[in-house]
Amino acid sequence: xxxxxxxxxxxxxxxxxxxxxxxxxxxxxxxxxxxxxxxxxxxxxxxxxxxxxxxxxxxxxxxxxxxxxxxxxxxxxxxxxxxxxxxxxxxxxxxxxxxxxxxxxxxxxxxxxxxxxxxxxxxxxxxxxxxxxxxxxxxxxxxxxxxxxxxxxxxxxxxxxxxxxxxxxxxxxxxxxxxxxxxxxxxxxxxxxxxxxxxxxxxxxxxxxxxxxxxxxxxxxxxxxxxxxxxxxxxxxxxxxxxxxxxxxx
Amino acid sequence: xxxxxxxxxxxxxxxxxxxxxxxxxxxxxxxxxxxxxxxxxxxxxxxxxxxxxxxxxxxxxxxxxxxxxxxxxxxxxxxxxxxxxxxxxxxxxxxxxxxxxxxxxxxxxxxxxxxxxxxxxxxxxxxxxxxxxxxxxxxxxxxxxxxxxxxxxxxxxxxxxxxxxxxxxxxxxxxxxxxxxxxxxxxxxxxxxxxxxxxxxxxxxxxxxxx
Numbered sequence: 001x002x003x004x005x006x007x008x009x010x011x012x013x014x015x016x017x018x019x020x021x022x023x024x025x026x027x028x029x030x031x032x033x034x035x036x037x038x039x040x041x042x043x044x045x046x047x048x049x050x051x052x053x054x055x056x057x058x059x060x061x062x063x064x065x066x067x068x069x070x071x072x073x074x075x076x077x078x079x080x081x082x083x084x085x086x087x088x089x090x091x092x093x094x095x096x097x098x099x100x101x102x103x104x105x106x107x108x109x110x111x112x113x114x115x116x117x118x119x120x121x122x123x124x125x126x127x128x129x130x131x132x133x134x135x136x137x138x139x140x141x142x143x144x145x146x147x148x149x150x151x152x153x154x155x156x157x158x159x160x161x162x163x164x165x166x167x168x169x170x171x172x173x174x175x176x177x178x179x180x181x182x183x184x185x186x187x188x189x190x191x192x193x194x195x196x197x198x199x200x201x202x203x204x205x206x207x208x209x210x211x212x213x214x215x216x217x218x219x220x221x222x223x224x225x226x227x228x229x230x231x232x233x234x235x236x237x238x239x240x241x242x243x244x245x246x247x248x249x250x
Numbered sequence: 251x252x253x254x255x256x257x258x259x260x261x262x263x264x265x266x267x268x269x270x271x272x273x274x275x276x277x278x279x280x281x282x283x284x285x286x287x288x289x290x291x292x293x294x295x296x297x298x299x300x301x302x303x304x305x306x307x308x309x310x311x312x313x314x315x316x317x318x319x320x321x322x323x324x325x326x327x328x329x330x331x332x333x334x335x336x337x338x339x340x341x342x343x344x345x346x347x348x349x350x351x352x353x354x355x356x357x358x359x360x361x362x363x364x365x366x367x368x369x370x371x372x373x374x375x376x377x378x379x380x381x382x383x384x385x386x387x388x389x390x391x392x393x394x395x396x397x398x399x400x401x402x403x404x405x406x407x408x409x410x411x412x413x414x415x416x417x418x419x420x421x422x423x424x425x426x427x428x429x430x431x432x433x434x435x436x437x438x439x440x441x442x443x444x445x446x447x448x449x450x451x452x453x454x455x456x457x458x459x460x461x
Contacts, residue, residue, distance in 0.1 A: 042426055049428030123411065125427045151411035153423040154404070162408045165316055165326050185317060 006035040008218045011056040013127055014155040016201060017041035019175045021238050021246060022060070028234070029225050035218060043155075045125030051075055051204070054211035058219040059204040062173075063127035067202060076204040082226050083201040083235070083246045087131055089191040090160070090177055090184075091117075091169040099169070100190040106139050108191050113141045116148045118168035122159050123151035131197070132171045163187055173199055178240040200249070253411075257436070260329060261397070261416040261443075268336035269392040275337070276344035277385060281377065283349055284356045292349060298342040303335075304401035310335050311405055327408040332416075335402045340392040347391055351384035352377075383454060390451035397444050417443070 008029075016022055017039060026037040040047075040056060044063045051059045052075050059076065061067060067079050089108055091099055097115055102108035112119055121143075122129040136143060143149040150168065152159045156176040163170040164184050177189065203226065205219040225231060235246050283292050313319050314326045325331045359380055363373045378385070400418040407414030409423055417440040424433035 043428075046426050046428040049430070124423060150413075153409045153411060153415065153420075158408060161315075162327050162410070165324075 006033075006215065006218055007038060008035060008058070008215060008222060009038045009040065009056040010058055010060055010222075011040050011042070011047040011050050012060040013044045013047060013062060014041050014157075015062070015126070015128055015173045015176050016060060018155070018157055019179045019238075019245065021175075021235070024234055024238070025226065025231055028230060029222060032225065032230075033218070033221060043124040043126035044130070051206055054206060054214060057206055057215045058222065059206065060201065061127060061204075062199055062201045063130050064200060064202075066127075066130070067204060070204060074207060075210060076207050079202050079204050080223055081200045081202040081249045082223075084249050085174050085199050085201075085246050086192065086194060087128065087171055087197040087199050088174050088177060088189045089169065089193075090163065090172050090187045091190045092167050093186060093188050095190060102191060105135060105191060105193040105196050109135050110139055110141065112169055113139075113143060116146070118148050118150065118166055119143065120159050120163040120166065120168045120170040121149060121151050122156065123153050124155070126156075127199075128156060128171060128173055131199070135171070135196075160184065160187070175240075175245040178243060178245055181241055201246075254436070254439070256412045257415050257417055257420050258439075260412075260414065264329060264332050264336060264403070264416060265393050265396045268333045268396055269340065269389055271333070272337045272340045272344055272392055273385060273389050276341050276348055276388065277378075279341070279345050280348040280352065281374065283345070284353060285360070292345075295342045295345045299346060301339075301342075302401070303339050303399050304405065306335055306339050307402035307405035310338075310402075314406070326406060327410060327414060329407070329414050332403050332407045332414060335406050336396045336399060339399065339402060340395050343395060344388045344392050347388040348381075348384060351387065352381045355380070387451055387455045390447050390454065394444055394447045394451070397440065397447065 012022060022039060026039060030037055040050065042050070044061050044066060047059055047061050048066055048070055050056055051070065059070070070076055071079055089099070089105060097111060097117060099108050099111055102111060121132060150162070150166065152162050156172060157180055159170060160172055160177060160180065161183070162168070164186050167186055203223055205216060205223070206214045208214050208216040232248055235248055236244065238244070238246060279291070279295070282288060310331065311326070314323065314331060315321055359376060360373065363376055368376065398418060400422060403414070403416050404419050404422065407416070407419065409415050409419040417436055421433050421436050421440070424430070424436060
């Protein structure tokens with residue numbers, strides 16, 4: 001008789017997957033629990049949609065509002081924040097317009113708007129995109145449709161590459177930027193704003209009540225595993241350019 | 251609605267310009283192959299028929315990115331670069347199509363021209379006039395190929411709204427975003443246009459007369 005191999009399907013965002021951390025964790029998890037992990041890496045918008053259709057066993061995303069809505073609508077029961085890092089504003093190295101000396105991210109965005117500087121927006125309804133839209137919303141400026149505002153509709157790395165080519169400004173999560181830093185010769189991190197640009201990655205197991213076929217047990221085990229010492233070591237040692245890019249939330 | 255219109259404009263621009271350029275180049279290559287009997291050149295193009303479009307995309311990306319050889323042109327992530335890529339992609343297909351379409355009557359027409367003491371240019375013009383149907387057919391085949399192509403347009407174009415977003419790349423985006431309905435709408439439109447190209451090709455090629 002064939003031995004049944006359990007499969008865990010993780011719906012995640014490109015920004016987490018592109019760094020390679022999730023692959024590392026899942027490899028260890030597969031070894032320890034003798035199962036198979038399938039990672040589906042899409043924008044947060046699609047991840048939620050797939051989750052609502054019960055296409056996976058757990059969500060691993062970074063969009064607090066969307067997560068809360070997801071739970072409110074009854075597709076998941078709890079939200080467990082596990083990692084934390086930050087968003088950064090990247091832009092041309094020469095920093096002609098002194099964006100790096102802005103007071104905070106809102107000030108920087110205002111400057112970009114006023115000076116009509118090329119800005120790359122992901123526009124794919126991902127967590128990073130949501131964050132960017134929130135900032136525009138907060139300062140009550142709406143760049144949509146402006147000539148200098150380029151909407152790429154692609155993943156994080158692709159958009160960073162476009163920023164590199166077009167000498168533009170872009171909001172990125174720090175992990176993706178640092179993990180591909182070697183590629184970028186024209187752009188660098190201009191502004192970090194720990195207070196306003198926090199980025200939480202959390203896990204939501206898909207509700208078993210709603211979708212009975214969901215592999216809830218394995219999902220719980222995965223959460224346990226992510227909280228364990230082993231993963232903590234992996235995350236602590238996961239560095240690019242000498243900088244730790246994820247912090248564990250206890 | 252405006253979004254769809256923009257996508258339509260970009261798509262049509264890419265399709266018609268790249269197919270037209272490719273048609274001219276392909277006709278010259280086919281002419282050369284048949285006139286000088288260059289079997290190996292034909293073999294060369296035939297072996298490039300099944301090259302994956304993403305591979306061409308990758309190659310163009312490496313050449314045209316800022317630190318690449320032609321990076322100073324600043325062409326990456328514009329619609330021009332998609333046109334260049336698609337043109338390269340469909341040349342082998344068109345050459346194959348044109349050569350197969352015209353080879354039976356090629357030498358006949360060449361002989362007629364020689365009898366009337368025509369020069370090379372006259373020969374070429376005569377050929378174009380005589381084979382206009384075959385050329386138009388291969389043009390529509392090229393259009394269809396470009397229309398359905400995604401990988402190359404995504405890599406070198408970057409799917410920028412209003413600039414390099416075509417029907418096929420917009421479907422990728424809408425699906426990634428989780429907007430399945432929009433995705434289906436774009437898909438239906440894409441299918442309708444490819445159907446139109448196919449109909450043009452079909453009636454133009456006179457195949458329907460055989461039925």
